[in-house]
Amino acid sequence: MDNNSNFLGAILPFVLMFLVLYFFVIRPLLKNARHKHKQRRDWNRMPNHNYNRSAQQGAVRRGGSSGHSNPGANAAHGIRRISDNNQRGRNEVIRDEAQRQEMIAETVEEISGWANLGALPSAPLAATTAAMERALPSEYIEHVKHRYLKEYSNVSEARFELRMFELKRYFILCSVFKSVPMFSDAVDGVWHEMIMYTRDYERFGRDFLGETLHHAPARDSIPDPDGRAWFDLIYSLLFRIHKGTQSEWGRFFRHPLSRNRIKELLSISDEELRRKYFRKEADEQLVNWLLESLKKQFREASSLKERASRRKGGDRHAADAQELEMENWESNHYSYENPNYGAMLAGFMIMHSVYNQDTYLQEMVNELPPEEREDSSRSSCIASGCSGGTECSGGGQNVDGGSGSCSGSSCSGESCSGSSCSSSSCSSGDSSSSSNDSGGSSDSSGGSSCSSSSCGGGGGD
Numbered sequence: 001m002d003n004n005s006n007f008l009g010a011i012l013p014f015v016l017m018f019l020v021l022y023f024f025v026i027r028p029l030l031k032n033a034r035h036k037h038k039q040r041r042d043w044n045r046m047p048n049h050n051y052n053r054s055a056q057q058g059a060v061r062r063g064g065s066s067g068h069s070n071p072g073a074n075a076a077h078g079i080r081r082i083s084d085n086n087q088r089g090r091n092e093v094i095r096d097e098a099q100r101q102e103m104i105a106e107t108v109e110e111i112s113g114w115a116n117l118g119a120l121p122s123a124p125l126a127a128t129t130a131a132m133e134r135a136l137p138s139e140y141i142e143h144v145k146h147r148y149l150k151e152y153s154n155v156s157e158a159r160f161e162l163r164m165f166e167l168k169r170y171f172i173l174c175s176v177f178k179s180v181p182m183f184s185d186a187v188d189g190v191w192h193e194m195i196m197y198t199r200d201y202e203r204f205g206r207d208f209l210g211e212t213l214h215h216a217p218a219r220d221s222i223p224d225p226d227g228r229a230w231f232d233l234i235y236s237l238l239f240r241i242h243k244g245t246q247s248e249w250g251r252f253f254r255h256p257l258s259r260n261r262i263k264e265l266l267s268i269s270d271e272e273l274r275r276k277y278f279r280k281e282a283d284e285q286l287v288n289w290l291l292e293s294l295k296k297q298f299r300e301a302s303s304l305k306e307r308a309s310r311r312k313g314g315d316r317h318a319a320d321a322q323e324l325e326m327e328n329w330e331s332n333h334y335s336y337e338n339p340n341y342g343a344m345l346a347g348f349m350i351m352h353s354v355y356n357q358d359t360y361l362q363e364m365v366n367e368l369p370p371e372e373r374e375d376s377s378r379s380s381c382i383a384s385g386c387s388g389g390t391e392c393s394g395g396g397q398n399v400d401g402g403s404g405s406c407s408g409s410s411c412s413g414e415s416c417s418g419s420s421c422s423s424s425s426c427s428s429g430d431s432s433s434s435s436n437d438s439g440g441s442s443d444s445s446g447g448s449s450c451s452s453s454s455c456g457g458g459g460g461d
Helices: 002-045 052-063 071-111 126-135 138-151 158-177 185-195 200-207 226-240 245-249 259-267 270-277 284-312 316-333 340-355 362-369 370-378
Strands: 180-181 391-393 424-427
Touching: 052 316, 071 158, 126 158, 126 200, 138 200, 158 180, 158 185, 158 200, 158 226, 158 245, 158 284, 180 226, 185 200, 185 245, 185 362, 200 316, 226 259, 226 340, 259 284, 270 284, 284 340, 340 362
Parallel strands: 391 424
Antiparallel strands: 180 391
8 A cells, every 4th residue: 555655646746737728738739729720721711812722723733632732833823924914916017017018008009100299180290209319320229128127237228119109299299398397207217318428419300400418407397287287188189198198297187277378378379389488490380280280289278168067067968968969979089090090188187277277286187088987086195296307498498487397395105196396407508518528439338428416317117
């Protein structure tokens, strides 16, 4: 008995210590562990919980059935999804660019077969265009093309041909009018490359105009929407508008003629208009035709106004007849296939400039074909005066202002392509020479001296 008592007395403290440890330490720990396990199990069984959905997606990607997500796998999946979206965006850009290049190639193929640079059938431009083509030998154009495409490697050969075509049209305008603003940096860039071949360029000016057509920067930066409207008018009276015209010059007919210019064109005599607007050396037959065309456009503006008033009036029969007439007109004339497409829109431009000056843009957009109307509604900068460029003037006077680079306008990217600022000017005559023939060469390297303000820019596609 004594031995048993001694044994029990020896182990009793250890038993008591174990019981205390179990009830106050081990048991609470086990209970807490079971509770946490139950919480995790209930959490994963919730059918729409993000954690459970992520865990299932992670298990599927790993090929397993675990309910726990793998953060690394989720991150990799997100990166792959972003990469796929970026690739789709790049594919769309590549597809759009391919379609644009295809359209340009088709346009160049079409206009290359046009006589007299696509002059309107009624415009007497044959003699003037023939004189310009004689003054621009093919070797000179090839040198300019080689240099331009080398400097602007992102520009396609078809795009250069389109810009050269439009630059030739611009030179035709400069041979007729004393002052013609330049509203295309891209077309102006080809002109800059021509100037680099000083001997060839001066020879071109002498053969075509009787004097050098100089290119000089303007001092000020002032938007000129009236100048843009005048450019649109004289361009569309002489030349066909094709699919690539507005891609190089910006949108046409987005600016009204100013009230002062309208008053001047309607009030002063033909002789005064000749002195103010036309070069002395211009083709007399062409000048007479342009003056008569301008008068005709202003005469027809009143009939267009009456037709628009009848359409808005209360006469239902007249309105229905007018609507039918407009539908027939649109189906037959709202097409680049019609040579007079631009001249007809110029008539609407004059009508709204005269009668709807304050609401011109809204009224003019309603006259455009449906596809151009939709493009205009998406544009954020239709009516702003914001485009770079130059201005040419003839008759020995140097036009040195009146245009600008639009530093204060709300323009960005291509949304302001239909704008009206120029940042430099050109003039013909020895009194305002802006390029010197010092070591000039007609070699393809263009080893000539050219004013830094006269040469460069405008080559982007």
